[in-house]
Amino acid sequence: MKSLPFFCRGKVIRGFGRGSKQLAIPTANFPDSVVEHLPADISTGIYFGWACVGGSDVHKMVMSIGWNPYYKNTKKSMEAHIIHTFKEDFYGETLSVAMVGYIRPERGFDSLGSLITAIRSDIEEAKKRLDLHEYSELREDNFFTTETSQIMNGH
Numbered sequence: 001m002k003s004l005p006f007f008c009r010g011k012v013i014r015g016f017g018r019g020s021k022q023l024a025i026p027t028a029n030f031p032d033s034v035v036e037h038l039p040a041d042i043s044t045g046i047y048f049g050w051a052c053v054g055g056s057d058v059h060k061m062v063m064s065i066g067w068n069p070y071y072k073n074t075k076k077s078m079e080a081h082i083i084h085t086f087k088e089d090f091y092g093e094t095l096s097v098a099m100v101g102y103i104r105p106e107r108g109f110d111s112l113g114s115l116i117t118a119i120r121s122d123i124e125e126a127k128k129r130l131d132l133h134e135y136s137e138l139r140e141d142n143f144f145t146t147e148t149s150q151i152m153n154g155h
């Protein structure tokens with residue numbers, strides 16, 4: 001995918017309570033304005049990369065880009081599980097992410113158990129691959145330290 005690494009940011013919105021938090025895998029959802037600006041070659045599926053909430057630390061993350069059943073699959077959704085334990089929810093805060101690599105296409109699961117197993121294995125793969133130099137260096141990208149100025153300039 002030519003567009004990787006892909007950097008974007010936006011305010012965390014409420015999802016549609018698909019219960020990811022109950023599975024201990026909460027996903028911070030991006031608003032449509034961000035999803036609509038995805039380059040055409042970023043297909044649906046699972047990605048890995050780096051994420052930062054507000055101006056704080058940069059953490060590993062996995063991102064799911066998929067068709068949103070709530071809108072009868074006419075709209076894409078983009079949601080990130082950050083591999084970090086947060087003390088509180090951060091709805092409304094600015095989430096900055098660098099999507100750096102692709103793990104697998106979107107797929108359906110016949111049980112909740114197999115979905116959870118797949119997500120756990122995505123998380124393990126993301127952790128491993130992000131330690132490789134070509135990906136780990138992106139954690140230090142200026143993108144993560146220029147938040148305020150970028151937002152003020154409307155980027």
Ligand code: ADP
Pocket residue numbers: 012013014015016017018019020021022025026027028029080081082083084085086088089090091
């Ligand atoms: P929703 O359907 O509203 O997206 P989720 O069950 O997916 O609900 O929970 C997502 C929310 O959980 C995020 O918007 C964020 O405020 C919070 N959250 C707490 N920890 C994390 C984390 N490690 N990764 C992503 N979101 C988290």
Ligand code: MG
Pocket residue numbers: 015016020026027028029079
């Ligand atoms: Mg969510």
